[in-house]
Amino acid sequence: MRMLINSPETVVADALRGIAAAHPDLEVDVERRIVVRRGAREGGRVGLVSGGGSGHEPLHAGFVGPGMLSAACPGEVFTSPVPDQMLRAAAAVDSGQGVLFVVKNYTGDVLNFQMAAEFAEEDGIRIEQVLVNDDVAVTDSLYTAGRRGTGATLFVEKIAGAAAEAGAPLDEVAEIARRVNAASRSFGVALSACTTPAKGSPTFDLPDGELELGIGIHGEPGRERRPVMPSREIARTAVGAVVEELEQIAPQDGPVLALVNGMGATPLLELYGFTADVCAVLAERGVQVARTLVGNYVTSLDMAGCSVTLCRADEELLRLWDAPVRTAALRWGA
Amino acid sequence: MRMLINSPETVVADALRGIAAAHPDLEVDVERRIVVRRGAREGGRVGLVSGGGSGHEPLHAGFVGPGMLSAACPGEVFTSPVPDQMLRAAAAVDSGQGVLFVVKNYTGDVLNFQMAAEFAEEDGIRIEQVLVNDDVAVTDSLYTAGRRGTGATLFVEKIAGAAAEAGAPLDEVAEIARRVNAASRSFGVALSACTTPAKGSPTFDLPDGELELGIGIHGEPGRERRPVMPSREIARTAVGAVVEELEQIAPQDGPVLALVNGMGATPLLELYGFTADVCAVLAERGVQVARTLVGNYVTSLDMAGCSVTLCRADEELLRLWDAPVRTAALRWGA
Amino acid sequence: MRDTDFFRRWMAAAAAAVEREADRLTELDSPIGDADHGSNLLRGFTAVRAALEAEPPATPAAVLGLAGRTLISTVGGASGPLYGTLLRRTGKELGDAAEVSDEDVRKALDAGVTAVAALGGAAAGDKTMLDALLPGVAALGTSYRAAAEAAEAGAAATVPMLARKGRASYLGERSIGHQDPGATSSALLLAALAEAAG
Amino acid sequence: MRDTDFFRRWMAAAAAAVEREADRLTELDSPIGDADHGSNLLRGFTAVRAALEAEPPATPAAVLGLAGRTLISTVGGASGPLYGTLLRRTGKELGDAAEVSDEDVRKALDAGVTAVAALGGAAAGDKTMLDALLPGVAALGTSYRAAAEAAEAGAAATVPMLARKGRASYLGERSIGHQDPGATSSALLLAALAEAAG
Numbered sequence A, B: 001m002r003m004l005i006n007s008p009e010t011v012v013a014d015a016l017r018g019i020a021a022a023h024p025d026l027e028v029d030v031e032r033r034i035v036v037r038r039g040a041r042e043g044g045r046v047g048l049v050s051g052g053g054s055g056h057e058p059l060h061a062g063f064v065g066p067g068m069l070s071a072a073c074p075g076e077v078f079t080s081p082v083p084d085q086m087l088r089a090a091a092a093v094d095s096g097q098g099v100l101f102v103v104k105n106y107t108g109d110v111l112n113f114q115m116a117a118e119f120a121e122e123d124g125i126r127i128e129q130v131l132v133n134d135d136v137a138v139t140d141s142l143y144t145a146g147r148r149g150t151g152a153t154l155f156v157e158k159i160a161g162a163a164a165e166a167g168a169p170l171d172e173v174a175e176i177a178r179r180v181n182a183a184s185r186s187f188g189v190a191l192s193a194c195t196t197p198a199k200g201s202p203t204f205d206l207p208d209g210e211l212e213l214g215i216g217i218h219g220e221p222g223r224e225r226r227p228v229m230p231s232r233e234i235a236r237t238a239v240g241a242v243v244e245e246l247e248q249i250a251p252q253d254g255p256v257l258a259l260v261n262g263m264g265a266t267p268l269l270e271l272y273g274f275t276a277d278v279c280a281v282l283a284e285r286g287v288q289v290a291r292t293l294v295g296n297y298v299t300s301l302d303m304a305g306c307s308v309t310l311c312r313a314d315e316e317l318l319r320l321w322d323a324p325v326r327t328a329a330l331r332w333g334a
Numbered sequence C, D: 001m002r003d004t005d006f007f008r009r010w011m012a013a014a015a016a017a018v019e020r021e022a023d024r025l026t027e028l029d030s031p032i033g034d035a036d037h038g039s040n041l042l043r044g045f046t047a048v049r050a051a052l053e054a055e056p057p058a059t060p061a062a063v064l065g066l067a068g069r070t071l072i073s074t075v076g077g078a079s080g081p082l083y084g085t086l087l088r089r090t091g092k093e094l095g096d097a098a099e100v101s102d103e104d105v106r107k108a109l110d111a112g113v114t115a116v117a118a119l120g121g122a123a124a125g126d127k128t129m130l131d132a133l134l135p136g137v138a139a140l141g142t143s144y145r146a147a148a149e150a151a152e153a154g155a156a157a158t159v160p161m162l163a164r165k166g167r168a169s170y171l172g173e174r175s176i177g178h179q180d181p182g183a184t185s186s187a188l189l190l191a192a193l194a195e196a197a198g
Ligand SMILES: Nc1ncnc2c1ncn2[C@@H]1O[C@H](COP(=O)(O)OP(=O)(O)O)[C@@H](O)[C@H]1O
Pocket: A078, A079, A080, A107, A108, A109, C029, C033, C034, C036, C037, C040, C041, C076, C077, C078, C079, C080, C082, C116, C119, C120, C121, C122, C127, C128, C129, C130, C165, C166, C167, C180, C181, C182, C183
């Protein structure tokens, strides 16, 4: 176990104390596990609350602040938060304009946010929800759990956050969030499994020299195992899978936002090299890239690997993407 | 080999192409291996050039931009750049006000920057150099290579960059850079070795259940091997080592800037938990923390581990730290 | 008739079983999930035990209601709301009687399991906890022991199934060959019920 | 007398030796360094070979000057400037003669090694390339073969040394027990010289 922790039980609380120490802009309730933008209720804006299992940092707490989330609810590692957290967060950020829950599509997240939404509505808080489900590795059907929510969460939180910051009403913020999700697709690749504090050993065996295609962000294996490929082949596979799905949804043209995301343990040096390959494949396919974000944003603990998320973005989405944001992990124009 | 690369030989060039694709604000010369702030020569400012072996990303290319570096010169992985790079970078950024080289104290970096400085002066460019040597794990003496340069490089580049941005002349920028270095100390811990592309296997054997204390940033083992310790014990060891040295240099009081740095593969979740422990130990010791920066900034490829850097900062240094900065990896106020 | 203490013994036995089997549940959740089912339930049932000790409820329904709410508030993940709903709904069916018959228990659990199916949208054969709960509750008409055994068999029968709900479904064909962790914990829950019945 | 071709053969032999031994040099640089010495020199001597072929220099001094500059421009690290300086300085000492004596070579290399010591600030016993270069050059008075053997012995003698310069010095006591990579490549360089001498 190569972990920098005190004990598996205290990992999330310890991290919250660290976030509180490092970011005086945030109100951190360690006990109740919510991270709230200071003064979130001021300004009469729509609130934006997200959350999910821990282990994906900086998602979500790293995205709390002006121009993005109003609050984040971190669950245990890879375990969705409990409804009490989202209920408290909604109460802490609602200025009467209502609150949008940004929910990644996992059974646990869906159920817990759903319960929280019911409790919050009982308390008189208007709630809308957006379900993020961008992962093309997973078959979407009525008879399955549907596509997972992964990298597009960042796009949804940034763009809906900009809309909320600009004073858009709840319905509009929710509509934009859904639009971003509908226009986004992702594909992930693991070069190593990750190790959860509770288990203390890798979540699956991946022999040296093999990789997993179509992984999610919870240390689960992917759809397929393959011998290792050079970065440019991985880019071809990932971009191919994403673009093929993207071509089936409207709008079918226009530039994309690209997120080249590291899973946690892949060095930035490699991630930038992979970015070059991703951009080359996109150029080959005639996809124009309007903005590229590279880094470890939606991670899976210490997993080595990467994911590619593309969002077909019109003028409005690009403008909201470029709007100022000031959070621990994403910051520009402010 | 769990690497996201095309070939060990092309790693640095591939990454530079990715940096060029992701950051239109930067001028990237892939062939000549320099990354220059667009319009660096405009504004009549002192130029700030740094560089070193690759594998420490985002250092240094991630710190090029307004308020920080004018240019970065990435060498091969863990190999200092060659003088031609620094010479070209100096020529590209010099507006006649001269250029400060920020050099981490490694024999290779020192010798190559020294040669570049001589060539540049021959070309009529005024050069000053600052040697960063903050690592307390290494004995500093006339008869050794001296302390290594590690995390303090970020402090030096940020603060000297702010001074240059504000229009300070070369001597002053150099003086401030030296002051920051003199007031900074670091200590690093590895929970795993890293794997260089050229070697393809870990640079040293570290059995599960053990850690290395006093490591540098080039995959070299540390001064001492120990059984794994909980995060709070690691914090006690690292902070203790740093503070003891800090107490021996002037000024002996005043608050500190703290960098809690991940070596590359340690999840942010763990790094924030470690931050809480670092802050607790500092509070116990009566050290006041003015600013805390947490993240993977000065890395060692895919090494798991962390380092702590403290800089005793007076009002002026704090003001320069807070000044706007707009780079790929560090960004605020702009 | 089954009194309040019976339901407290059930919950205590369930907590003990989860404590004993937590590592195995996490192990099972590792190849086809996210390696947390054991620690999730351990956290939840430790809290249930503490809650029941702190303010001992007066009726069977109150025991299950408090246990269900506690699971919802402490577990998270898929299993928190599902098991929480199972217990809350089962409790609700029992009304405010101080003692209930075995038939009441059977009917209430049946309603509880139906609520789980409604909440999670899963059906028999989807490789979820329902594959232990459904046969288990069906066998309750015979005896608590029979229910426990049917649930255990139901859990074992998930091995060859292809998952259609929950995280395991992301694996597609690769979910085949592994026993479902939630079905396994459901079998523990019904075994604990049999244990409480003596 | 040694002509220009002799120095080109030396550099070619050195390039071949580095190519052959690159992995071992990187291996040696792994426990007490940063695992790049082999790939550093491979990059450098590949470039040296190409440069010498592209514009064949006319004098011994020009061969070594071009080789030295090429190493400085392509290697980086500690060894780039040090080996670059060694060759440039040695070349400079040879003046612009078309042929030089073995004694000229000895004196020039002696000056080259002195320049390396001045640049890097290391002395005998610090566990660096100097521990092969110094005894090697001292034995040049006897023969090229003797110089190669003395350098080889000097490299082997670095094993028990405690490093005081270069990266290995960061390890303190733990640097003991490993052979210095730079001393090893220096022995290869002098062996290549002996090979060129035939
Ligand atoms: N839609 C569903 N309906 C019924 N049971 C489900 C459903 N989704 C998941 N489960 C059960 O939950 C179990 C996983 O629980 P747990 O690991 O605690 O939560 P998570 O999957 O969120 O990590 C699965 O093994 C399965 O039995």
